[in-house]
Amino acid sequence: MTHELQSILARHHDDPTRLLQVLREVQEALSWISPESIDYVADQLNLPRARVEGVAGFYSFLHTNAACRYRLLFSDNITDRMLGNQALLAALCEKLWVERGHLSEDGLVSIDTTSCTGLCDQGPALLVNGWAIPRLDAARLDQIAELILAQTPVAQWPGELFAVEDNIRRADILLGHELQPGDALRAALSRGGAIEAAANARSWREGIPTAEQGALTTLEEIKKSNLRGRGGAGFTTGLKWEACRNARGPLRYVVCNADEGEPGTFKDRVLLTAQADLVFEGMTVCAYAIGASAGKTKGFLYLRGEYRHLLDPLNEVLARRRAANLLGKGILGQAGFDFDIEIHLGAGAYVCGEESALIESLEGKRGIPRNRPPYPVTHGYLQRPTTVNNVETFCAAALVSAQGGDWYRSIGTTKSAGTKVLSVSGDCARPGIYEYPFGVTVRQVLEDCGAANTLAVQISGPSGVCIAVDEFDRRIAFEDLATAGAFMVFDASRDMFEVARNFAHFFAHESCGFCTPCRVGTAMLRTTMDKIAEGHGTLYDLAEIEKLDRVLNQSAHCGLGHTACNPTLDTLKRFRPSYERRLKSQDFEPAFDLDGALAAARRMTGRDDAGAHLSTEDA
Ligand SMILES: Cc1cc2nc3c(=O)[nH]c(=O)nc-3n(C[C@H](O)[C@H](O)[C@H](O)COP(=O)(O)O)c2cc1C
Ligand code: SF4
Incomplete structure (x- = not known):
């Protein structure tokens, strides 16, 4: 063991900021993180x-309890449920003689659920030792069971099991662009005349070297484009970059x-x-604009653990870009423009998407959001x-650099420039990726994806909004329905209470536990939804x-706690009957029957007079 650990640590230069990456690799090598490996x-x-x-x-994909050869985690988003993941999970448990959530006695296999794995367009999905397998059905399950029983190493499982499709259904300026690698960067550098001019030449702006001028003008273009972040909050990208530069x-x-x-x-x-x-080009343009030419700049891509399958291909793209002088030292011949990108892999913690938690995680710590400012x-x-930006924001920034802020701003609506890439899933004939100029109506998207008899759409995931039929003319735009991209469709056969209950479980599972209101509140929400589901709820x-x-x-x-009740409140407002028909009583009864709970005390003391009961006011 020591030899394996030594080489892992050496690969990471004994750097404590790489602790999460080290622990991931320890687990890959030993199939768990043993107490001895923690000591070491x-x-x-x-x-x-x-x-x-x-x-x-802290991280749900790191295991400290016991070694296990095959860890299977079924994606448990509501869309996986709609596609029958629960029955498939039960069937696999039966085939492999294992109880859900427990390790088999021989330490061979464990089966459980995890939050959405980002494969809703081709679910149900699962992860085996962190590797995604989409499009599960009975035949695939048989194949998986056989491979496990034969103890075939995951690396030798048939490649087609792991094939993930892109399902791009509608492309616009982003998905349909014709730029070559380096075009956006060349455009940025040439704004300062930096490509043609000697690195130390002076620009028309007295005192500003050409590289600086190129960076400032590129920043101006980003500001002019009115590009806003695509990760959810919609902060203006140009202002963020400028603040970082300053x-x-x-x-x-x-x-x-x-x-x-x-x-x-x-x-x-x-x-x-x-x-x-x-994506990498946008990051490099950002590095240039925020000051890579004036000082040192370094890039990280924080990749969610569920996308482990993308790590090697992404590293290959980085290597290709280094070879083409699009990364590394003196990018595109611009002396002093040094920038490179490293990929860090997450390990199953939704809260790490929050930018300050992500930074903590990058530093090798637990992903707990920081106090801000x-x-x-x-x-x-x-x-x-x-500068922290979403993947799509960097793509859009590269387009702006290549084609200019005015061009970008002319697309979309006055307040929402450009396009939005949507992830469409749920009850529709053609789930997948749809890119639209901002301002498209929900009705149009539903028509394009082949949705019929739609009851509701959940926009921007559980932390977003749920809308009903009378709102389908609303528009995808920051000024109306702002979204990070999720577009989940539910038809009239669906029970919106169950949708909200799934989301309540998600938030309770993903709360990092740092602050009491969220730790306790999300657990209470989950318990209350379960109580209602079991028929014990009241109006109270x-x-x-x-x-x-x-x-x-x-x-x-942080935002996780702020939005945790959104799906419940939205569905309660729009689909109240689906809650009310489950209630035990339509009266305003308290959740806990205090007088009933005192019955044992009354029996023990032999009292049953009025004084031994709580009046309604007392209760
Ligand atoms: C709980 C939580 C999860 C988040 N997850 C993500 C995420 O997965 N991806 C993302 O880009 N932003 C996510 N965000 C928003 C980020 O904190 C941040 O605003 C964003 O990365 C900034 O990039 P942008 O300006 O390009 O949108 C999340 C926020 C919260 C509160
Ligand atoms: S709100 Fe929830 S997720 Fe955010 S810090 Fe508090 S406990 Fe953690």
């Missing part, structure tokens, strides 16, 4: 053991947020597969200026959900 890693990295153990315990310090970081954990969202998976060059643009990775419980929402909104530490 802590010792070698000169970290307290509790720190290493804390990180190993922050003090010789070192800056560019971070691409490819954590994509919002259930129902898978557009970044496809962008990273079909447009990897554009200060913001990452001034105090990000290692407390240095850091529905009112409690509204109270919980207020508490979470006011006091949760």
